[in-house]
Structure formats: C-alpha cells, structure tokens
Amino acid sequence: MEMEVVERVREGFFSGKTKPFAFRQQQLQRLLELVEDNEDVFSEVLHKDLHKSKFETLVTEVNIIRNETVYALHNLKDWMKPENVKKEMLSKMDECFVQREPFGVVLIIGAWNYPLHLTLVPLVGAIAAGNCVVIKPSDLSTATSELISTLIPQYLDQDCYGVVCGGAKDTSELLKNNFDYIFYTGGSTVGKLVMQAAAEHLTPITLELGGKNPCFVDQNCDLRAAARRIAWGRFLNAGQTCIAPDFVLCTDNVCKELVQALKESVRDYFGEDPQKSPDYGRIINECHFARLERLLSRGTVAVGGRCDAEDKYIAPTVLLAEEQDPAMQEEIFGPILPIMTVPDLDYAIKFINRGQKPLALYAFTKDRQVMNTLLRETSSGTFCGNDCIMQTSLITLPFGGVGRFLLHYSGLCKLSLVC
Numbered sequence: 001m002e003m004e005v006v007e008r009v010r011e012g013f014f015s016g017k018t019k020p021f022a023f024r025q026q027q028l029q030r031l032l033e034l035v036e037d038n039e040d041v042f043s044e045v046l047h048k049d050l051h052k053s054k055f056e057t058l059v060t061e062v063n064i065i066r067n068e069t070v071y072a073l074h075n076l077k078d079w080m081k082p083e084n085v086k087k088e089m090l091s092k093m094d095e096c097f098v099q100r101e102p103f104g105v106v107l108i109i110g111a112w113n114y115p116l117h118l119t120l121v122p123l124v125g126a127i128a129a130g131n132c133v134v135i136k137p138s139d140l141s142t143a144t145s146e147l148i149s150t151l152i153p154q155y156l157d158q159d160c161y162g163v164v165c166g167g168a169k170d171t172s173e174l175l176k177n178n179f180d181y182i183f184y185t186g187g188s189t190v191g192k193l194v195m196q197a198a199a200e201h202l203t204p205i206t207l208e209l210g211g212k213n214p215c216f217v218d219q220n221c222d223l224r225a226a227a228r229r230i231a232w233g234r235f236l237n238a239g240q241t242c243i244a245p246d247f248v249l250c251t252d253n254v255c256k257e258l259v260q261a262l263k264e265s266v267r268d269y270f271g272e273d274p275q276k277s278p279d280y281g282r283i284i285n286e287c288h289f290a291r292l293e294r295l296l297s298r299g300t301v302a303v304g305g306r307c308d309a310e311d312k313y314i315a316p317t318v319l320l321a322e323e324q325d326p327a328m329q330e331e332i333f334g335p336i337l338p339i340m341t342v343p344d345l346d347y348a349i350k351f352i353n354r355g356q357k358p359l360a361l362y363a364f365t366k367d368r369q370v371m372n373t374l375l376r377e378t379s380s381g382t383f384c385g386n387d388c389i390m391q392t393s394l395i396t397l398p399f400g401g402v403g404r405f406l407l408h409y410s411g412l413c414k415l416s417l418v419c
Contacts, residue, residue: 002174005162006134010105012159013132021080027127027156032069034155035062042116045143051282061116068121071395072128102130104180111185112138112284113240118185119148132160136174139167140284179203210331213358215245216348216374218365219254226364227261233388235316238281239335243360245388246331247338249348255341259318263303266316275313283312292334298325345370349377359401362388
C-alpha cells in the first residue's frame with residue numbers, strides 16, 4: 001500500500017502538473033474548502049481523540065490552517081517569481097537571478113497533539129512550492145487520522161497528494177523510500193529514527209522537536225496576569241503543546257503568591273472540578289498517562305495532582321520542584337507545571353543555559369532591563385515577554401528551535417517553501 005501511494009505521487013510529480021501557478025492556486029483553494037467545509041467534523045474527531053473543546057479546535061487547529069492557506073494564496077505569485085540578485089562588475093551585462101524550484105516528493109509525518117494543524121500547515125507550504133506530498137498522520141490520534149485519509153482524496157488531486165495511515169512499523173517501511181524532502185514534527189526519539197532513515201538517501205529534512213521551555217517570573221510584574229497567561233499556556237490541550245511553558249523559575253518571595261494566583265486561574269478556567277469541564281482535555285493514551293503520573297512521584301503538589309487512569313485525566317497541577325526531581329529532567333508534555341525557586345536572575349540565566357536550548361522561552365516582568373538581559377543572554381527558538389504561546393499567532397514571525405530542536409538540512413541548489 002505504501003509503495004503504491006509513493007509511486008503514484010512520484011509519477012504525479014514527474015508529469016509536471018504541480019509546477020504551474022494555476023494548479024498550485026487551485027489546490028490551495030481546495031485545501032481551504034476542505035478546512036471550511038468540515039469544521040464541525042473536525043471538532044467531533046478531536047474531541048474523540050483529545051477531548052478538545054470546539055473553541056480550542058477552532059483557535060488552535062482550524063483557524064491556523066485557514067490563515068496559513070489564505071496567506072499562501074495571497075503571496076503565491078510573488079513567491080514564484082525569480083529573485084534578482086546583486087551583480088558584480090564581471091556580470092553587469094548578465095541576467096542573474098534565483099529561481100525557486102520544488103524539491104519533488106515530500107513526506108510529511110504529522111503529530112498527535114495537534115493532528116490537524118501539524119499535518120496540514122506543512123502541506124500548505126509544500127503545495128505552494130509545487131511539491132507532491134505523501135502524508136503520514138499520527139497513529140495515536142486515530143479518529144483525526146482516519147478523517148484526514150478520507151478528506152484529502154475528496155478535495156485534492158489524487159495523483160499528487162496521498163495519505164498513508166498505520167503504526168510505527170508502517171512509518172518505518174515508508175521511510176525506506178527515497179523521498180526528496182521529509183518534514184517531521186514530534187519527539188526526539190522518533191526524530192532520530194527519521195534522521196537515520198533520511199541519511200540513507202541524503203534526503204533534506206526538517207525535524208521540529210520539543211524541549212523544556214523555561215518561564216522566568218520576576219518580582220516586578222503583575223502576578224495575577226502572569227498566572228492567568230501561564231496557566232492558559234501550560235494547560236491548553238492538557239499541556240500537550242510543544243511550546244507550552246514547561247517550568248517556572250522565580251524567587252522565594254514570588255513563589256507563594258504565584259502559586260495562589262495559579263490556583264485561582266485554574267479555578268476560573270476549569271471550575272472547581274476540571275474533570276467535569278468541557279474545556280479541559282485528556283491525555284492521548286495510557287502510555288503517556290503512566291509517564292506523566294511517574295513525574296508526580298517527586299516534588300510537592302501545590303495545586304491539583306489528582307489522576308484518573310480510566311479517564312486518562314490528570315488535573316491541572318502545580319508542583320514545587322527541585323532541580324533533581326523527575327519533572328525537571330525531561331519534557332513534561334502534560335498538565336504539570338513545576339516551579340523551582342532560584343536566588344536571582346543571574347542564577348536563572350545560568351540554569352537555563354545549562355540545559356538544551358529551548359523551543360520557546362518566556363519572561364514576565366515590567367522591568368525592561370530584566371527582559372532585555374534574558375533576551376540577550378539566553379538562546380531559544382522563540383522568545384515571548386509577558387505572555388505565552390502568542391508569538392506563534394503572528395504568521396510573519398518565523399517558527400523553529402535552535403540546535404537539536406530544529407534540524408534543518410536543505411539542498412544547496414533548490415529552494416523550497418515546504419518548511
């Protein structure tokens with residue numbers, strides 16, 4: 001099955017039908033129709049997979065894909081134009097330009113935590129660049145993956161865009177093919193396997209991985225506003241967001257008041273019993289639930305802490321933690337927020353810099369000098385002051401990690417919009 005899809009899509013690329021502007025425009029418009037026609041169905045499957053509310057589905061999945069597609073449609077003609085370059089004396093009479101070309105057949109491996117957003121947004125770029133695409137949705141978000149496999153052939157050209165569903169074994173078989181580009185979003189363990197497979201064919205690749213995102217809360221800030229924004233960012237999608245604040249650093253004199261403000265924020269968002277809230281998600285499966293429950297084995301629970309394995313429910317939890325605790329040793333990817341106290345800003349910066357460079361770094365302070373110091377003396381894929389996650393809402397800002405959390409190897413001769 002995998003080979004049939006790959007071969008069909010490859011023949012579609014060799015036919016040359018994806019290269020004209022009109023075809024790319026048409027397929028982007030069809031993708032936009034797919035998104036707009038199926039909002040209610042998307043809400044149903046995402047509630048089934050992750051217990052997402054309709055509002056969360058629209059804001060974090062559907063609208064992002066819609067905005068990305070509209071942006072591509074508005075800019076497609078300019079992106080396809082040759083780009084003139086500055087000439088030197090020897091080439092003054094020559095015509096010198098960069099002509100962007102598609103890579104060819106692109107493999108997009110989606111992620112389960114935002115199974116629409118993280119599968120279809122890369123597809124927008126791939127279509128705009130004139131690539132053909134094989135889509136591999138996550139096998140963990142089964143309802144959403146089945147819907148994607150049903151809708152893509154109904155809306156997009158079947159010669160150029162195909163879907164392969166299945167588990168880890170199917171993904172391994174798929175990766176044996178010689179793709180022209182691979183885009184993978186997910187964890188570093190699978191990312192290493194994808195990279196090894198790509199290396200066999202020297203395939204250009206983008207690995208968009210996660211990490212532990214620090215959040216520094218200064219004593220000179222609006223703690224109530226900070227708590228509300230941190231709680232929203234951490235507990236959105238039950239914490240299963242790669243750019244969520246992963247832990248908080250603050251001084252002793254901030255900690256107690258911040259914990260109380262976080263407790264109030266959780267109650268405001270999800271009520272006295274978040275398990276009964278229609279706006280609070282669930283953990284994707286039993287394996288991830290067990291891992292998260294293990295992270296609660298050390299530290300002091302200050303807010304939440306209740307777990308229900310049968311419902312795959314973990315309450316929005318604030319954990320007072322030490323550096324050696326399990327919750328401070330790995331990316332949490334769940335509704336647990338460790339708070340670690342530090343003596344001062346300098347210590348916080350040193351602690352951040354001792355770890356892997358984060359995908360996102362957050363700071364809450366009214367002091368411009370503190371903000372600038374954190375920005376200048378740390379390194380991260382994105383930086384956001386006095387808010388969480390909102391940096392990704394601006395489509396004109398680039399998104400990606402630093403070092404091992406964004407591995408991007410592209411060809412020297414061909415430029416693509418795929419990523």
